[in-house]
Structures are given as C-alpha cells and as structure tokens.
Amino acid sequence: MSKVQAVRPLNVPAVSPRVLWTAAAVVAGLLLLAYLVAFDQGAVSQSGMFLHELMHDGRHLLGVPCH
Template sequence: MSDVQPVHPTGAPAISGRLLGTAVAVVVVMLLLAYLVAFDQGAISQSGEYLHELMHDGRHLLGVPCH
C-alpha cells in the first residue's frame, strides 16, 4: 500500500461572489455599449437620430454598416 493520501478540496470557492457579480455587471454594460454603437438606429434613444449620429464614426471604424 502507498502512504499517499488523496488531496481533498478545502471548500473555498475559486472565485468570490463579489468578483463574479462585478464580472457579470461589466459584461452586461459592454454588451449594451456594443449594441448602442453597432445596432441602435434610434430605438433606444428618445431623440431619434441623435444617438445614431453620435455613434456614426464608431460604426464605420468597426466596419458596421449604418446606411
């Protein structure tokens, strides 16, 4: 028989709940920003074309068609 004992995890999570919450919040904000820059054609902004014109150069920089 071998004297090697199996290693049991201590039960500590690999990632904290606070870090996980922060990561999820950052992903949601980045997805919302990507939608606003790339796809919004005035559906979210109440002023119609204002957001479209504000993000116009960003669309062309990313190669997203907007015309």
C-alpha cells in the same frame, strides 16, 4: 522539536460571488454599449438620430453596416 500539525485546507471558492457579479455587470454594460454603437437607430434610446450621429464614426470604424 516542533510538532507538525495537519493543515486543514481553506474553504475558499475559486471565484467569489462579488467578483462574479462585478464581471457580469461589466459584461452587461459592454453589451449595452456595443448594441448602442452598432445597432441602435434611435428606437431604443429614444434620442432620435442624436445617438446614431454620436456613434457614427465608431460604427464605420467597426465595419458595421450604417447607411
């Protein structure tokens, strides 16, 4: 007859720090992209109107006030 031993619970965190940092980086990147598409008028990107014109259709698609 086999002997049943008590199983110790694993000490595994629900969310690993690596997943947490990856998720934070993705969210930060998406927020930066949303800012560049919706609000940047060349002030932060220092690209003049190039970025504005590049994102122009996306801005109108999202309904962000443009001009």
